[in-house]
Amino acid sequence: MNTPTVTEPDAMRNQLFRYAQDLQDLMEQHSVLQKRHLAVLQAQGRDGLHSDLLMSHLSESGIPYLITDREGLITHAQSEIKQLLGLDESALHGLPLLQLTPHRQRGQLNALLATLNAATYSAAIELRRFEMFDAIEIDSTRWLSVLMVPLNKLDCRETFWLLQPSKHPTDDTIETVIEFELLRDSSRGLMITDAKGIVRATNHTFSRISGYEASEVIGKNAHILSSGLHGLAFYQSFWSELLEQGSWEGEFFNRRKNGQIYPEWKTIRAVKNSAGEITCFISVFADSSNHTCAIEHLSRLAYHDALTGLPNRRLLEDRMTQALSQAQREDSGLSLLFIDLDRFKAINDLHGHEIGDLVLQEVGRRLKRSVRLGDTAARVGGDEFVILLQNTIGAKDVKAIANTLLSELRKPIHASELQFEIGASIGCARYPQDGTDIATLLKNADSAMYAAKRAIGSSFCFFDEQND
Numbered sequence: 001m002n003t004p005t006v007t008e009p010d011a012m013r014n015q016l017f018r019y020a021q022d023l024q025d026l027m028e029q030h031s032v033l034q035k036r037h038l039a040v041l042q043a044q045g046r047d048g049l050h051s052d053l054l055m056s057h058l059s060e061s062g063i064p065y066l067i068t069d070r071e072g073l074i075t076h077a078q079s080e081i082k083q084l085l086g087l088d089e090s091a092l093h094g095l096p097l098l099q100l101t102p103h104r105q106r107g108q109l110n111a112l113l114a115t116l117n118a119a120t121y122s123a124a125i126e127l128r129r130f131e132m133f134d135a136i137e138i139d140s141t142r143w144l145s146v147l148m149v150p151l152n153k154l155d156c157r158e159t160f161w162l163l164q165p166s167k168h169p170t171d172d173t174i175e176t177v178i179e180f181e182l183l184r185d186s187s188r189g190l191m192i193t194d195a196k197g198i199v200r201a202t203n204h205t206f207s208r209i210s211g212y213e214a215s216e217v218i219g220k221n222a223h224i225l226s227s228g229l230h231g232l233a234f235y236q237s238f239w240s241e242l243l244e245q246g247s248w249e250g251e252f253f254n255r256r257k258n259g260q261i262y263p264e265w266k267t268i269r270a271v272k273n274s275a276g277e278i279t280c281f282i283s284v285f286a287d288s289s290n291h292t293c294a295i296e297h298l299s300r301l302a303y304h305d306a307l308t309g310l311p312n313r314r315l316l317e318d319r320m321t322q323a324l325s326q327a328q329r330e331d332s333g334l335s336l337l338f339i340d341l342d343r344f345k346a347i348n349d350l351h352g353h354e355i356g357d358l359v360l361q362e363v364g365r366r367l368k369r370s371v372r373l374g375d376t377a378a379r380v381g382g383d384e385f386v387i388l389l390q391n392t393i394g395a396k397d398v399k400a401i402a403n404t405l406l407s408e409l410r411k412p413i414h415a416s417e418l419q420f421e422i423g424a425s426i427g428c429a430r431y432p433q434d435g436t437d438i439a440t441l442l443k444n445a446d447s448a449m450y451a452a453k454r455a456i457g458s459s460f461c462f463f464d465e466q467n468d
Helices: 008-043 053-060 079-085 103-116 174-179 204-210 232-245 294-303 313-330 344-351 353-370 395-410 438-454
Strands: 065-068 074-077 125-134 140-151 158-165 189-194 199-202 247-255 261-272 278-287 334-341 376-381 384-389 413-415 418-420 424-431 460-462
Touching: 053 140, 053 158, 053 261, 053 278, 079 125, 079 158, 103 125, 103 140, 140 174, 174 189, 174 199, 174 278, 189 204, 232 247, 232 261, 294 313, 313 334, 313 376, 313 384, 313 438, 334 395, 334 438, 344 353, 353 376, 353 384, 353 395, 353 413, 384 395, 395 424, 395 460, 424 438, 438 460
Parallel strands: 125 261, 424 460
Antiparallel strands: 065 074, 065 158, 125 140, 140 158, 189 199, 189 278, 247 261, 261 278, 334 384, 334 424, 376 384, 413 418
């Protein structure tokens, strides 16, 4: 069969397809890194306040605070609170927050408690100005600026109330947030930006980690730290979650002033004023890299699939380039097997991505142990895999390897107490008869795979057999 001609539109489609796969790879890598980091935090017992970097920072900062349950009852008070309210922790425990406010303020406070406990509960910080009683001076009240931070807990809803003397007639300003002394130094970097992402304040740890002094970033967009590793889809998802939910937590790759890329674990909270408008963002982060191996770690991420550990499309194409060069020099051949799992989508839709990820990881392990030394098993996206068989190999041997792979993939796969039988379809394109470049070989192997899916009684097809 003659080798099909690749037209310019075909080449453009292939290039766009590769870009889409690259973007999907980056998103999957970010998701897996996030899950791994969360697993580490859980293993270390960092739950409650300490599962959130901002809450951990605030609870250790010495800023006066109260914690209330969903009914508005005080469940905890920080020791410095007595300086503001004249009551110590034991006197405040179990007290309704409403009893600390005069009658003229209770309607506003009740409305706020209702908002915090609503079904559309947001994780955003609320900024308010309240009048509260001073127990030291009988019948005296004082105005306090209050930051209300919802706590992320599965079993109950609690609210973290930071208090400080009010310095402004209204506290709906970024200056008020900065005056809360959130920037006290700690092991975590902290940055405050306005609603448009313009940096308004940082702490010393921010400078130590990023290499930027405060004067170099204040007034500039936080994008100055961007590494360039996160694609458009990542940022769209990030901003959607942050604006809709009021908070975001996960791993970012940022760039230091010296150009070094590093991973940081970050918690970001939006701050809303009394009108419900976002006025600023508070970002707390920790450098999660081992500086001595950061470059190696990022290099591996760039060339390996984060979920299965197999080579990704980039590394596959690099190895194909080398294999094609060798085949041309030696006037030999190579084969490409394109594998698509038969029933994976139904498993993913019915049982969710976590179960689907376990299935893909097991498929990756089976492919890795089934190929010959020197061959490459790669994941190129979703439930699609490619095997590069190097050196001269006859059609009979290629078919034997394909049958071994099919046999391995037909065996039951166990995932989280569930058992699945998925199977696969495999198409093969060979150099030089089915193509002499990477794009053509991948396209023709993919075409042969679809022919195998359509065939009755067979799950494997060579490209030059697909129309027989």
